[in-house]
Every structure is written in C-alpha cells, then in structure tokens.
Amino acid sequence: MELKKNPKANVGRNSSLYFAVGLNVMLLLTYIGLEHKTYETEGTKIDLLMLDEQFDEDIPITTINLPPPPPPKQVVTQAITIVEDVVDVEETVIESTEIGQDDVIEDQVVSVEDVEVEEVEEDIQVPFAVIERVPQFPGCKGNNDELRACFQAKMQEHLQKNFRYPDAAAELNIQGRVFVFFLIDKHGNVTKIKSRGPDQLLETEAERIMSLLPKMIPGKQRNKSVGVPYSIPINFKLRQQ
Template sequence: MELKKNPRANVGRNSSLYFAVGLNVMLLLTYLGLEHKTYESEATKIDILMLTEQLEEEIPITTINIPPPPPPKQVVTQAITIVEDVEEVEETFIESTEIGQDDIIEERVVSVEEVEVEEVEEDIEVPFAVIEQVPKFPGCTGSNDELRACFQRKMNEHLQKHFRYPQSAAELNIQGRVFVFFKIDKFGNVNGIKSRGPDKLLETEAERIISLLPKMQPGKQRNKPVGVPYSIPINFKLQGQ
C-alpha cells in the first residue's frame, strides 16, 4: 500500500524561496553594516566644550592714542608800502659799435716794440761712437782716436780697481753679465746710471762701481759741450766655475 503525503506537511516545497529571501536579507544587513558611520562621543564632547570656552572668552578692548593734529601755521602778513621815487635817474644811451658803409676808417700805424728772445740751451746727446771730441778721462791726452783708446783703457782699469764680488751673491752662486748704462753730461759729471743683469745684487754692485768714476772733461760737438751716453758690460764670474 503506497503512503500519500500531505502537501502542507512537505517542508522542502518553498526552500528555494526562503533561501533567496534570507540571502537578500543578509546582503542588506551587510551593506548597512559597512555603510554605517559611528563617532566617538568623548571627542565630540571635548570639541564642543572647547568651542564654548573659546566663545565665552572676553576680548579686551584696546584704545589707540592718536596725537592731535598740529596747529595751523600762522600766516604773517607784511604791509607793503609804496615809496615814490624822489631822484630822477637819467637814462644812458649806448651807441652802436657796428660800422656802416658811410663810416670812415681811421688809418693808424701800429709800431711793434722789440721783443727780447731768450735762447734756451737744449740738452743734446751725441753717442760716444760718433762724437767729434770724446770726453777726456783724467790723465788722457793726444788726438781724438788716442783719447778714445785711453778712455776705454782707463775705464777697464777703474773696473778692476773697484771691483768687488758681492758676498751674498757668491754664497748663492749668482753670476752673469751686467750691462751698465750712464751718461757723461755737458759738465763732465756721470749721472743717469742704469743697469740690467741676471740679479739685483749684481746690478747694485755694477752701479756702485760706475758711480765712483771721476769727473771728466765733457765731450764736444761743433765745439759745444754735449752729453755723451755710454754703456759697458761687467762680467761677474766666480773662480773655479
């Protein structure tokens, strides 16, 4: 005999509907749970309390002392008195200095007074090689060629007599050739001494030797004393080098 079930007693007949409804309800609860926002009540109360304290704080009233404006300047009025002219001033008439066609030009003879012309002596220099009469070194005599040779001989004797090697230059092993330039002026004096060499110590010693030259008879060009420039080399060499 087959048993027949009551369709009302069948529990699984609406199971799919209940499952769908339950799933939707869970999704809705999950969405509301994620979107729900909560705030800490203590932080909110503190913020409100601090805000009320700031609002209730009294702001002191400050007054600005503005200095009063300066008083207006007093206007000084001067009384103007009109004084009548007592003395009459004569007007002066200035004649024109322009010359017209009808004016006659007066002829005058202008005399030029004699003007004294001062002769200025020029400091002429003639090289030693071309001068007509060379400067005379003390003790030299003879013709111009003999005086020239004697001058050079006396110059070498003077260098050997007064030559002295600088001690500091010898210790530093400084040696070389120094060219000395000087001039025998129209009075026979030696001046304008200049030197050029490898070291200042040697240049100073060469200038010292030339400064000891004696006074000479000046050289002459067309029988007039002139300055004569002259140059001479001085060798500084240590013995055994």
C-alpha cells in the first residue's frame, strides 16, 4: 500500500527560502555590529564665579621732566642797497691775432750766418769683428790682427786671475755658462755691463769680473774713436772630487 504525504506537512519544501532569509538577517546583524559606534560621554559642570569684593589697584603717577623746547630761530633780514656806479670803467679791447687777407706779411730774409748749427756727437758703435782698429788692451802692440789676438789672450788671463766661484752657488751646486756683454766706449772705459746665465749668483760674479777690466785705448773707425761692444762666455763648473 503506497503512503501519501500531505503537501502542507512537507517541511523541506521552503528550506531554500528560509536559508536565504536567514543569511540576509545574519549579514544585516553583522554589518550593524561592525558599523555601530559608541562615544564616551562625560558630564560637564558649569560653575559661576562670583566676586563679592572688587579690588582697585592704585597706579602711581610718574612725572617725566622734559627739557624746554629750543627758542625759535631768529630770522635775519638783510637790507640790499643799490648803489649807482660813479666810476667809469674802461673797456679792454683785445685785438685779434689772426691774419686776414688784407694784412701784409713782412718779407724777412734770414741769412745762413744767422743760423746757429749745434753739433751733436753721436755715440757710434762698431762690432769688434769688423772694426778697423780694435781697442788696445794695456800692454798690447802691433797691427790690427796682433792687437785682436793680444786682446783675447789678455781677456783670458784677466778671467783666470780674477775668477772666484761664489760660495753660495757652490753649496747649492749651481753650474752653467754665463754670457757677459759690455761696451768699450770712445774713451776706453768698460761700461754697460750685462749678463745672462742660469742663476743670479753666477751673473753677479761674471759682472764683477768684467768691472775689474782696466781702461783701454778705444777702438777707431776711420781714425775716429768709437764704442766697441764685446761679449764673452764664462763657464762656471764645479770640479768633481
């Protein structure tokens, strides 16, 4: 015999609906529980402060002694008196110094005798290699070639006699060649001594040696005394011990 159930007595027919409603209710309660905020409230008491007595503070009066203002400036009035000129002033007439077309120029003839010619001696310098008569060193004689050879020999002798190595240059191991330039003027004096070398100490010593040269007989060009420039190298070298 087949049993028949009453459709109203079937409890599981609306289970999906009940599940959906219950799920929505749980989600709503969870959202409210998470978003709900609470605040702490404290009672605020407002009191009124009543002052029965009012205290008045006496402020002392300070007196400031200010200096009196300066007196007003006195206005000085100056009376201007107009005096008429009683003295006639002569006017000075300045004549023009320019020459016009109507002016006559005086013809003035200047003779040659009226002109003074001042002779100016020129310091002529002739190189030692081409001069007609070389400067004569004291003790040298002969023709121009013999005087030239004697001059150079006497110059070497003078260098060996007066040569002195500077102590400061020797201590600093300063060596080198110094070129000395000087002029034997038309009076036979040694002037315009200059030098060029590796150090000032060596240049000073080279110039000192040349300053000890004796007075010579000046060189001549066309039988006229002229200046003769001359240069000589001096080798400063320390001996190895």
